[in-house]
Amino acid sequence: MAENRIEILERALERQKKARRQAESILEVKSRELFDTARQLKEANEQLEGLLSEKTAELQGIFVNIVDPYVVMDTYGNVIRMNSAAKEFLGFDHAKNPKNLTELVHPDYEQYTRDSLRQLFRDGFLKNYVARIQVAPGHEPFVQINGSVIYDRDNKPVAAQGIIRDITREREAADLIREQKQQLDIIVDHSPLGIVLTVDGQIIKANHAFEVLTGYPHQEVIGKKLASLSTPEDPDLGARLEREMARGTRDTYHLVKRYVRADGRNILAKATVSAVRDKNGKEVYRVKILEDITRQREAELKIHASESRLSNLIENLNTAVLLEDQDRKIALTNQQFCDIFGITAPPESLKGYDCDTAARQSMGLFEDENGFLDRIDEILKARELVHGEELLLKDGRILERDYIPIYSDEHYQGHLWTYSDVTLPRLYKQTIEQERNKYGSIIANMNLGMIEVDLDDTIQMVNKRFSQMSGYGETELLGQTATEILRVSNKEIIPEMLERRKKGYSDSYEVEVATKKGERKYWLVSGAPRYDEKGRLAGTIGIHLDVTMQKELEAQKELLLKELQASNRELSEYAHIVSHDLKSPLRSVNALVSWMQEDYRDKLGPEGQLQLQMMQDKIEGMDHLIDDILRYSSIQQDAAAQEEVDLNQVVSNIREIIFIPDHVRIVIMDELPVIRAIPAQMHQLFQNLLSNAVTHIENPEGLVTVGCRDIGDFWEFYVEDNGVGIPPEYHQKIFQMFQSISGKRKGTGIGLSIVKKITELHGGEVRVASTPGQGTTFTFTIRKQ
Amino acid sequence: MKGIIFTEFLEMVEEKFGLEVADQILENTSLESGGVYTAVGTYDFNEMVSLLTALSQTVEMDPGSLLYAFGHYLFGGLGKAHPEVIASYKDPLELIYGIEDHIHVQVRKLYPEAQLPTFTILDRNPDHLTLVYQSERGLYAIAHGLMESCFQHFDQHAQVTYKLLEPNGTKVEFQIVRNG
Numbered sequence: 001m002a003e004n005r006i007e008i009l010e011r012a013l014e015r016q017k018k019a020r021r022q023a024e025s026i027l028e029v030k031s032r033e034l035f036d037t038a039r040q041l042k043e044a045n046e047q048l049e050g051l052l053s054e055k056t057a058e059l060q061g062i063f064v065n066i067v068d069p070y071v072v073m074d075t076y077g078n079v080i081r082m083n084s085a086a087k088e089f090l091g092f093d094h095a096k097n098p099k100n101l102t103e104l105v106h107p108d109y110e111q112y113t114r115d116s117l118r119q120l121f122r123d124g125f126l127k128n129y130v131a132r133i134q135v136a137p138g139h140e141p142f143v144q145i146n147g148s149v150i151y152d153r154d155n156k157p158v159a160a161q162g163i164i165r166d167i168t169r170e171r172e173a174a175d176l177i178r179e180q181k182q183q184l185d186i187i188v189d190h191s192p193l194g195i196v197l198t199v200d201g202q203i204i205k206a207n208h209a210f211e212v213l214t215g216y217p218h219q220e221v222i223g224k225k226l227a228s229l230s231t232p233e234d235p236d237l238g239a240r241l242e243r244e245m246a247r248g249t250r251d252t253y254h255l256v257k258r259y260v261r262a263d264g265r266n267i268l269a270k271a272t273v274s275a276v277r278d279k280n281g282k283e284v285y286r287v288k289i290l291e292d293i294t295r296q297r298e299a300e301l302k303i304h305a306s307e308s309r310l311s312n313l314i315e316n317l318n319t320a321v322l323l324e325d326q327d328r329k330i331a332l333t334n335q336q337f338c339d340i341f342g343i344t345a346p347p348e349s350l351k352g353y354d355c356d357t358a359a360r361q362s363m364g365l366f367e368d369e370n371g372f373l374d375r376i377d378e379i380l381k382a383r384e385l386v387h388g389e390e391l392l393l394k395d396g397r398i399l400e401r402d403y404i405p406i407y408s409d410e411h412y413q414g415h416l417w418t419y420s421d422v423t424l425p426r427l428y429k430q431t432i433e434q435e436r437n438k439y440g441s442i443i444a445n446m447n448l449g450m451i452e453v454d455l456d457d458t459i460q461m462v463n464k465r466f467s468q469m470s471g472y473g474e475t476e477l478l479g480q481t482a483t484e485i486l487r488v489s490n491k492e493i494i495p496e497m498l499e500r501r502k503k504g505y506s507d508s509y510e511v512e513v514a515t516k517k518g519e520r521k522y523w524l525v526s527g528a529p530r531y532d533e534k535g536r537l538a539g540t541i542g543i544h545l546d547v548t549m550q551k552e553l554e555a556q557k558e559l560l561l562k563e564l565q566a567s568n569r570e571l572s573e574y575a576h577i578v579s580h581d582l583k584s585p586l587r588s589v590n591a592l593v594s595w596m597q598e599d600y601r602d603k604l605g606p607e608g609q610l611q612l613q614m615m616q617d618k619i620e621g622m623d624h625l626i627d628d629i630l631r632y633s634s635i636q637q638d639a640a641a642q643e644e645v646d647l648n649q650v651v652s653n654i655r656e657i658i659f660i661p662d663h664v665r666i667v668i669m670d671e672l673p674v675i676r677a678i679p680a681q682m683h684q685l686f687q688n689l690l691s692n693a694v695t696h697i698e699n700p701e702g703l704v705t706v707g708c709r710d711i712g713d714f715w716e717f718y719v720e721d722n723g724v725g726i727p728p729e730y731h732q733k734i735f736q737m738f739q740s741i742s743g744k745r746k747g748t749g750i751g752l753s754i755v756k757k758i759t760e761l762h763g764g765e766v767r768v769a770s771t772p773g774q775g776t777t778f779t780f781t782i783r784k785q
Numbered sequence: 786m787k788g789i790i791f792t793e794f795l796e797m798v799e800e801k802f803g804l805e806v807a808d809q810i811l812e813n814t815s816l817e818s819g820g821v822y823t824a825v826g827t828y829d830f831n832e833m834v835s836l837l838t839a840l841s842q843t844v845e846m847d848p849g850s851l852l853y854a855f856g857h858y859l860f861g862g863l864g865k866a867h868p869e870v871i872a873s874y875k876d877p878l879e880l881i882y883g884i885e886d887h888i889h890v891q892v893r894k895l896y897p898e899a900q901l902p903t904f905t906i907l908d909r910n911p912d913h914l915t916l917v918y919q920s921e922r923g924l925y926a927i928a929h930g931l932m933e934s935c936f937q938h939f940d941q942h943a944q945v946t947y948k949l950l951e952p953n954g955t956k957v958e959f960q961i962v963r964n965g
Contacts, residue, residue: 005804008804008808011808011811012807015820018819018821019822019823022826023824023825026826027825
């Protein structure tokens with residue numbers, strides 16, 4: 001065990017030896033390191049000391065010779081060193097008159113100074129200390145001090161040094177600049193004009209007015225491109241000005257620009273753009289001054305519109321207008337002016353024309369040529385309002401002239417002449433008077449009675465004729481009730497008529513009245529409503545015509561007509577009776593003669609037979625006569641018996657019925673019309689004329705022509721022959737009853753009377769034209785239905 | 786790890802468990818330094834771990850208790866090496882409070898490369914101290930022993946309790962309450 005223990009101890013000892021050696025070598029290394037470090041430190045120290053002394057010498061030189069005041073103070077502020085500049089500036093020498101610097105500080109800066117000193121000793125330096133100091137009564141300059149702390153070898157602060165700069169002037173200048181800048185800022189910020197400063201088009205500064213103008217808040221405006229907010233109203237002009245500005249040939253320009261506001265609204269602004277250049281001419285800033293002219297523009301537009309309305313009004317005015325400027329040049333005139341003075345040129349072309357010249361040219365139109373010119377001069381000299389002056393023209397027209405001088409802000413600007421043609425109004429009154437007289441005299445003297453009554457039928461006015469008609473004097477009638485004084489027997493129709501008149505109708509009716517003498521009279525009344533000056537119904541005016549006479553004549557006529565109808569009827573009956581009574585014995589006579597001829601032929605012998613034959617002929621003629629008389633008397637108007645009659649057919653039938661000698665021809669020259677008539681009468685008419693015509697032709701080539709023509713309301717027919725003709729003395733007689741001029745053939749003398757009666761029944765007439773030996777033409781007319 | 790920790794550890798092993806045990810753990814453990822340590826040297830921390838593990842196996846005691854015991858022992862060793870440090874304190878709590886700001890500052894002057902635990906004071910009054918131990922090594926048991934020894938040195942008593950803020954012991958809160 002002991003042996004084992006020894007081994008352990010030997011091992012432990014071995015470890016301890018090794019540990020000692022290890023520790024020794026560690027310490028050797030450490031010692032060497034320490035030695036090296038100490039040597040390096042010594043070298044560095046020497047270097048630093050050298051450097052320090054150099055710097056100290058250097059600095060001392062600088063401080064002594066420094067222009068600015070230099071002061072060293074102890075930690076309490078007592079001056080321990082100062083250079084000559086400091087002595088001069090601070091006004092004391094510390095060697096003779098020890099002083100503490102803190103005593104110099106102006107009371108306003110005491111707290112600041114205390115804080116600054118604390119800062120100085122804490123940080124070791126102080127920069128830009130600025131304070132006011134009191135160096136002598138009345139002399140209190142502003143100083144700036146930069147200082148640093150001086151430490152001893154133990155790094156303990158022992159003093160502080162500082163360089164003092166008198167910055168009173170600088171400060172005053174800075175204050176002035178600041179003040180001016182403030183003033184400028186106030187001006188800019190309160191300017192009603194938007195002001196922006198841009199660099200390369202980017203806004204770097206903008207005033208309040210600009211923000212108001214564009215509606216963008218300040219923070220959004222700054223940095224924005226001005227071009228993104230605006231476009232020139234005239235882009236070409238804008239581009240040109242911009243080019244000139246960029247070239248440097250232009251430093252400022254004015255331009256109207258359209259701005260888009262933040263709220264999207266558009267505004268117009270007049271921009272004054274100026275370039276601010278450096279000494280090389282390079283643009284540094286651009287200043288833009290903006291004036292919102294949106295309203296101004298709107299106002300201009302409104303004024304323009306109102307001007308054009310006004311000039312439109314003047315152009316179309318019914319009064320001649322002449323506006324002259326202060327130099328008597330035409331500023332405005334209208335068509336009416338040209339019309340009055342007979343100027344053919346359009347009114348707008350007269351603008352600028354000299355009015356003095358114009359007046360001289362037109363003076364010939366006036367009655368008083370020189371007076372016209374003189375008066376113009378007089379008016380222009382007075383420059384006072386003239387109203388309604390009358391001018392007589394040679395052609396009879398009368399003009400009324402007004403003169404209105406125009407002043408603006410007390411300054412004479414020109415004047416306005418107006419002319420109106422008052423010829424008609426002047427003549428009007430006169431004309432009315434004449435008309436009144438004319439109608440008054442017509443009313444007074446007309447053959448019609450006139451009466452005016454009010455709504456109660458009270459007589460307001462009567463004319464002379466009315467007095468005569470009624471037999472009452474005018475004074476007796478006025479104020480009386482018309483229906484009563486005139487004793488109107490059918491007055492029940494009056495209210496009815498009055499009602500109609502109230503509705504504005506005129507009417508016409510008959511009244512039966514009694515005159516003052518009591519005679520019954522019939523008056524035809526035309527009544528019309530009468531209105532007062534306000535257009536209300538005031539009564540009626542009646543025009544009266546005395547129709548008593550007509551009324552009586554009418555009654556007589558009616559009586560006669562009735563009598564005539566009765567006698568006609570009697571006559572017709574009489575004709576029938578007579579012809580029947582006459583024909584009956586005639587037929588008996590004829591029968592007896594026939595029997596005598598047959599029974600006593602042989603006994604009578606040729607002589608007797610001839611006489612009997614002649615007797616029979618006379619009986620036949622008597623029979624014809626009776627037939628014709630009967631026919632004539634039976635011709636009557638009878639509308640019911642009328643029908644369409646083709647006259648061509650009528651003539652054709654006649655040609656076949658009547659005896660036509662071989663040498664005679666009947667020719668229808670024109671197509672005859674179809675008319676409405678009684679067929680038998682038309683047949684009778686043409687048969688009588690044609691029989692007459694063919695009978696009286698001795699010409700070997702007898703020709704009878706029938707023709708017709710339309711003469712408006714009538715058809716005109718003719719029947720012409722080339723027969724023996726009728727002597728003029730018979731032209732009237734032939735149409736009378738029982739007048740026959742024919743000796744050759746037996747005629748009853750009634751045929752043409754029948755023709756006459758038929759044509760007259762048809763509203764027409766018949767006439768004859770004839771040359772004996774050459775022929776006869778009967779012409780007759782028939783009214784169309 | 787500073788050589789003084791190794792030399793004090795081995796001295797404690799010699800003193801408490803005998804030369805044989807010390808020799809045995811040094812001989813039976815593979816150590817880069819060959820088991821040779823001087824207080825002024827610096828050695829790998831893993832060697833301490835190996836030595837502790839070997840001791841724990843040899844004497845059949847858990848490493849935590851061994852470290853706690855080492856803490857008690859170390860206070861005496863350090864006190865002998867630098868008596869002026871302890872002498873400048875009159876109160877154990879003052880001393881503990883001054884570890885970080887005073888003692889460790891002095892350690893760094895001698896051994897700039899030293900890797901020291903940090904002690905952060907959370908609460909302090911005349912009879913009570915709360916602090917947080919923090920170290921990569923996780924040797925809080927040493928600190929525990931050191932603190933108790935400190936009170937014994939000044940003939941005072943204290944209740945030292947701790948709570949692991951990190952399970953591996955790299956961050957531990959200590960409550961020190963002075964008794965009587």
